[in-house]
Amino acid sequence: MTTAPRIGSAFLLAQIGAHAASRFAERISELDLTPPQTGLLRAVAAEPGRSQQSLARHLGTPASRLVALVDGLAGRGLVERRRNPDDRRLHALHVTPAGKEMLDRIGGVAGEHEQDLLGALDPDERATLRELLSRVADDQGLTPGVHPGYRRL
Template identity: 40%
Template sequence: MAALPSDRLGFLLSFRGELTGARIRAALGVAGLHPRNAMTLMQLAPGAMSQRDLAAAMEVDPSQLVAILNELEADGLAERRRDPADRRRHIVKITEAGAAALGRVDAAVGEAERELFGGLTEAEQTLLRGLLDRVVVNPADHECGE
């Protein structure tokens, strides 16, 4: 379902968000990476962390993260090593090659944003950011029927 069925603001935001996400994912894949793998590199960029904390930060199930890290490690973009202090834990760290790939990804995302928001002035982009920040305060309430 890709066509707007009404002129409601909620639909407009949802559909434009979807299109924007598609464009961003295309940019994330520029280095030959699966978009979610590129997202994982982004999360790892500030510093190493345990696999569990990484899953929490990304809000994905730990079991999903396993496949992502297997691929990143096979490509030499990230590495897992046992935490000597607690040998159950894996410390996940981005590699130099991973940082280089992330640099290319970041450039592609920047280019995508210039395309997406190039029609807006800097002031308008700031305005849009401010308005979006004030939308959707408690989204999860209706997912699980709280």
């Protein structure tokens, strides 16, 4: 008898998750963005005025990495660094109007991505999947909206 390599849900989650991330990276590359840049833009929008150190801790990445990411977004006018007059060491990050437009476009791309990925499921099934995934994510202590491991592209 050959070893029956039963594929578990944990493997399916890793497999589909990597596929989803890869497809999303392709899609947003049309907006000249990488997934880490996209995540950073969203994080800044979700809580404007944060310092880079604070964001780095929130995202689980070294502060030195944030510098390059912020440089990229700031150079395109999507976010801006504002000096804090009270403590001039701090750079408060904010999304510019152009950044907000970009977020709208990102939302559109994310919607298409979602539709394509879940095309095999009907609305009820999608709701069920979403609920189960939310419970797992919560149980595993994952930070909402933060992708673990900001690697690649």
